[in-house]
Amino acid sequence: MTLKRALGIVVVIVTVLAMAGPAMARGASKWRWWQSDAIITLLKLTPVEITTLDDAYIESRRRMLAIRGRVEAERFKLEALLGRPEIDAAAIREQNRKMESARSDLAAERFDFLLKSREVLGHERFQKLTEIQRQWREERQKRREQKRQAPESRK
Numbered sequence: 782m783t784l785k786r787a788l789g790i791v792v793v794i795v796t797v798l799a800m801a802g803p804a805m806a807r808g809a810s811k812w813r814w815w816q817s818d819a820i821i822t823l824l825k826l827t828p829v830e831i832t833t834l835d836d837a838y839i840e841s842r843r844r845m846l847a848i849r850g851r852v853e854a855e856r857f858k859l860e861a862l863l864g865r866p867e868i869d870a871a872a873i874r875e876q877n878r879k880m881e882s883a884r885s886d887l888a889a890e891r892f893d894f895l896l897k898s899r900e901v902l903g904h905e906r907f908q909k910l911t912e913i914q915r916q917w918r919e920e921r922q923k924r925r926e927q928k929r930q931a932p933e934s935r936k
Contacts, residue, residue, distance in 0.1 A: 813838065814910070815898075823913065824906045833901050841894040848887045855880035 814820050815834040859876045862869065899907045 814914075820910070820913070824902065824909060830901050834898065837894060837897045837901075841890060841897075845887060845890050848883060848890055851883040852880065852887060855883050 813834075815826060815831055820826070821831070855876065859873065859880050862873050862876050898910075902910060
């Protein structure tokens with residue numbers, strides 16, 4: 782497969798995902814924390830705040846999908862350079878820099894959505910959300926540990 786063809790396939794996939802993502806996000810939104818009835822109640826989210834978070838999420842997801850496409854394209858180019866019989870260390874380092882830059886852009890986009898969430902919630906409710914997430918992580922970790930210990934106790 783040629784590099785042009787592979788990049789073309791990546792572009793098509795990213796385009797399809799970019800168009801499908803927002804459509805799916807509207808329909809299957811219950812997994813997003815601000816769509817959870819418990820979180821809505823605990824944080825006293827208003828319909829306007831929920832809509833604002835939905836819109837911000839959709840835009841952020843759209844940008845993240847495009848950036849992920851860039852990350853994959855840069856990774857593919859790097860793998861192609863590494864797969865050549867001859868080594869061009871400067872080109873490989875430069876390509877790695879491009880891939881890492883794209884990955885950094887992805888992290889920045891995730892962080893921007895976090896900042897938008899903080900902006901919508903304000904300080905007090907954001908702190909409350911952080912505490913809820915911490916508790917949920919601890920409970921999930923306890924369940925994992927219990928599952929791991931259950932087979933051992935049967936021995």
